[in-house]
Amino acid sequence: MTTRAKLTVYSALATTLAALCLTPLLTTKGWIAHAVLVVAVVAAVGAGLRRTPFYRWTVPIGQLLVLFVMLLLGFAASSAVFGGVVPGSESVRTLGRVLGQGFNDVRDYTIPAPPNPGLRLILVGAVGLIAVAVDTVAVTYRRSALAGLPLLALYSVGNGLAGDQGSWLWFATAATGYLVLLFAEGQDRVSRWGRIFRGADRGEGGGPGALGQSGRQVGVVALVLALLLPAFLPHWGSGLLHTGPGTASGRGGAGVSSLDPLVALTGALPSPRNVELFTYSAQSPSAGSTYLRTGALDAFDGGTWKRSSQETVPFTGTLPAPEGLGPVDAPEAKTEVLIGNRLDDAWLPMPYPARSVALRDNGAWQLDEDTASLIPAKEKAIKGLKYTVTGLDVQPTASGLRAAPATAPERIRSRYLAVPPGLPAVVQQTAVAKTKGATNPYDKMDALRAWFTGPEFTYDVTTRTDSGSDAMADFLARRRGFCVHFASTMAVMARILGVPSRVALGFTPGNTKGGNVYSVTDAMYHAWPELYFEGYGWLRFEPTPTRGVQPDYSDPVSSPATRPTTAPAPQPQATAPVQVPSSNPDCDAKLRRTGDCGDRRDTAAGAHEGFTLPSGKALAAMVVGLILFALLLVPMVWRALLRRRRLGAGGRRRPGGPGPDGLTDAQVLAAWDELIDSAWDLGIPPDESRTPRAAARRIAETGELDEDSAAAAGRVALATERVLYARSAQIGEPLAADVRTARDGLRARLGRRERLRAVLLPPSSAQLRWRVSDALLTARLTAGSAVGRAVGAVTGPVRRVLTRRRPRGGSGGDAKS
Incomplete structure (x- = not known):
């Protein structure tokens, strides 16, 4: 391997090892694989460009262009054309929106932050830029020592942000990568220096091999001392970049986890592993249709749903009285929950409305009083947790909701009716059109629910994951999306129609395990709108087709006056085509209501299909793989053809x-x-x-x-x-x-x-590269000469005219004298 090839590999390795210090910044580590791929591609592009006759300064420009394309494909593929393979103008705008959302998340979240697209884009893009800088300095311009500056910047920012979650291991890996890069360049310099001053005598102790060995020893000793010396030095207080195990949030002063349930939901829905997260047991008759809510987001800024207030208070065991719930005759319901080891960071799942929660350590949780949500204040506070929730089993009727006051209190309306400016007009127009003829809030909301769960919409987790205004308009146009789109759009439409709303997140009812015990998996992550009705408080509605369970009050049949007698009353979930009764003996009533029977039927049907065409991305990956394979075969094929031409074959x-x-x-x-x-x-x-x-x-x-x-x-x-x-x-x-x-x-x-x-x-295939380089150089020189002749042909007459008009100094001076 040549020195330049070694420097290319070691530069990429140094950047990758330094980037490991960024892993504590997010709650998941999957993004680092994307960053490593970006580093590898940047290094490969640089190696290829350096083998061409182009100028050295064009190499980092080419690497930056490739990095930009990779970010477009990685974070804005939904807006690309030709099956998501070729980025377009919309991809650039989408990437800008994702980046802007990432900067907002940097401001809003503490460490570790949720792995939403904006934050992953910032991290992967930063690693890619550092990779370009290191490769340019160390390989293109052969200044490996200066490459330590961008590596130091990457390590300092990452370790500084990680705070106490940083580790000496990150310093060791980053320093090792930098030392290996220095050794690679130093070995080449020392060997050339040794040949000049020591001739052929390279076996003595003073040769370059000895110098290289000494350099490695010095580097290893320095690294070991840097790791061990701090253990014997006194510790100082918090420095400029030091942070604690979380940012104090609210009036309680305890660190609050930054894990956003909406981010966890959008990250888990596209590829659920169907692993059990927790189980719960309840004696309530409605246990099989109980949603376990983790939290609610009440502020929509046109880009995403968030908590309007980040303030929390220490949890004391009791929850505030349910907002807006009047004196109703609702029995108490106790739910026992056992969290497994696969759920590390999450807000506490519990039925709504709840009165109290019996936890083993109240100090590990903070209470959001506005949404009655419990947020972890300690790392892995929920893992393996067992707790009991005491709540109310509120069962309103459609007739009661229709008779509820149409106007909510001012404190509710001012907070939960706010709609951001710049909302696409199609959202308001559609909301008004689909509720035409409804005379009260309940009928309007039920009309929206029936429309969303009807045959016009399709549940699809492959659509774009954001819930902003643009995505909302796209969702209404394509009529495809998953629960976040349905919940977000219905909540915004409810506000437009004067019904206070927010987006709740959590889990749909679990699968029964017998004995009133239910199992909840990651495939049951869900989002739904909560709508406010005076006297009943916040009630869930289910607009997502084929997912979740419709509450009884969503069935207008429960009230004899819910519809005019001239129109037939719809049956619950009748609009969802997959929720018809199933002949499958394994499909009970609860599975039919949640839509899981439909999934099983679709799976069974798919098993009989003989052949399906691969997706556009799969075809593109196959084409790219074939191209790379063909490129790998070029040296062998060229060498075989050259040998055949030189020696003859086949009797010719x-x-x-x-x-x-x-x-x-x-x-x-x-x-x-x-x-x-x-x-x-x-x-x-x-x-x-x-x-x-x-x-x-x-x-x-x-x-x-x-x-x-x-x-x-x-x-x-x-x-x-x-x-x-x-x-x-x-x-x-x-x-x-x-x-x-x-x-x-x-x-x-x-x-x-x-x-x-x-x-x-075959090494002799390097001649092919030389020929290509010579051809490119000749073409460049020829093109330059042609351009020069063309420029001369255009400017020549002008220069000749100016030359004729220029006065001759000698003759003019003589005439005057």
């Missing part, structure tokens, strides 16, 4: 092959070139300073050829010298057989790996 007359009139000079030289290239492929590089006979003797000695193979190489060399030096060569015997004999002799001394490398990646 070719250079170096048999013929009735002897061999021409070109045929002899072609055979000699093939012998030299064959030796090069098998580990003996050419030496152009030698005569043909000396070169053949070197090949025979280095390659340890037997007598026949050495004689064959000698005959080819003798024929070549006759062509080069004799007045008339007159070579009558073909040389192709001699070249093959010598080549077989060289192959005999090598192992299987060396022979395979000589076939797949």
